[in-house]
Amino acid sequence: MTTNTGKSLPTVARIFHALSEETRLQILEHLKEGEQCVCDLTGVFKTGQSRLSFHLRVLKEAGLILARPEGRWVYYSLNADAVEELQEVVNSLKASSYRAAKRGCCP
Amino acid sequence: MTTNTGKSLPTVARIFHALSEETRLQILEHLKEGEQCVCDLTGVFKTGQSRLSFHLRVLKEAGLILARPEGRWVYYSLNADAVEELQEVVNSLKASSYRAAKRGCCP
DNA sequence: TTGACGCATCAACTTTTGTTGTTGTATTAT
DNA sequence: ATAATACAACAACAAAAGTTGATGCGTCAA
Numbered sequence A, B: 001m002t003t004n005t006g007k008s009l010p011t012v013a014r015i016f017h018a019l020s021e022e023t024r025l026q027i028l029e030h031l032k033e034g035e036q037c038v039c040d041l042t043g044v045f046k047t048g049q050s051r052l053s054f055h056l057r058v059l060k061e062a063g064l065i066l067a068r069p070e071g072r073w074v075y076y077s078l079n080a081d082a083v084e085e086l087q088e089v090v091n092s093l094k095a096s097s098y099r100a101a102k103r104g105c106c107p
Numbered sequence C: 001t002t003g004a005c006g007c008a009t010c011a012a013c014t015t016t017t018g019t020t021g022t023t024g025t026a027t028t029a030t
Numbered sequence D: 001a002t003a004a005t006a007c008a009a010c011a012a013c014a015a016a017a018g019t020t021g022a023t024g025c026g027t028c029a030a
Helices: A009-018 A022-031 A038-045 A049-061 A080-091 B009-018 B022-031 B038-045 B049-061 B080-091
Strands: A065-070 A073-078 B065-070 B073-078
Touching: A009 A049, A009 A080, A009 B009, A009 B022, A022 A038, A022 A049, A022 A065, A022 A073, A022 B009, A038 A049, A038 A073, A049 A065, A049 A073, A073 A080, A080 B080, B009 B049, B009 B080, B022 B038, B022 B049, B022 B065, B022 B073, B038 B049, B038 B073, B049 B065, B049 B073, B073 B080
Parallel strands: none
Antiparallel strands: A065 A073, B065 B073
């Protein structure tokens, strides 16, 4: 069997989908500097709050970020564990070092 | 500056988008075993040829796979370089080890 | 307790993706 | 030449994702 992570296909697809949008990548970039609340991010991105809220939800549902509500605010941060797991998923994409002999449908 | 790969945001988003669909992940999984032509894959996935052709194009345009036309067939294979670059992109998602002091919009 | 703030969520809409069947173009075989 | 094969690409449609503005709810300050 090919090297595979424990994650299901839909789960992996969902993680990559969360990463497939520029705004969300920028959000992650910002979160690398530490916890931020939504108002921090609306300030940085100069965009509607509901739009950010939407993207944060996508990231959260993929498990890539964590939400920590505190009083009136919600602080978001990178989920370091998820990023590590993602690294493993990407590792598993590498071709097997021993290539199987070419199987042939084609003469 | 935060660790960043040389890749542009749209390029990175496009790569992740290519990885965000189950069929495409399965295609990559198969290509780990070596080069395959489209007819190999239609055999495996028991699906329409145009559908596979579509997904292969998405993967190819993201740079994740390579196409090698030979006569009547086109052989697809993993682009190992692209996977390595992807690993770097994912590495760069990790939080900076020294977290910046919490900046405050919020009292 | 009233009002302002921070955020999620919804509804209506636009845009982007994915599917299916069809057609077109090489290429090989007869 | 003709026919069959392997594939890409298109058109028409269906489904999913993203945007925007409005609404609602909890929390804090006055």
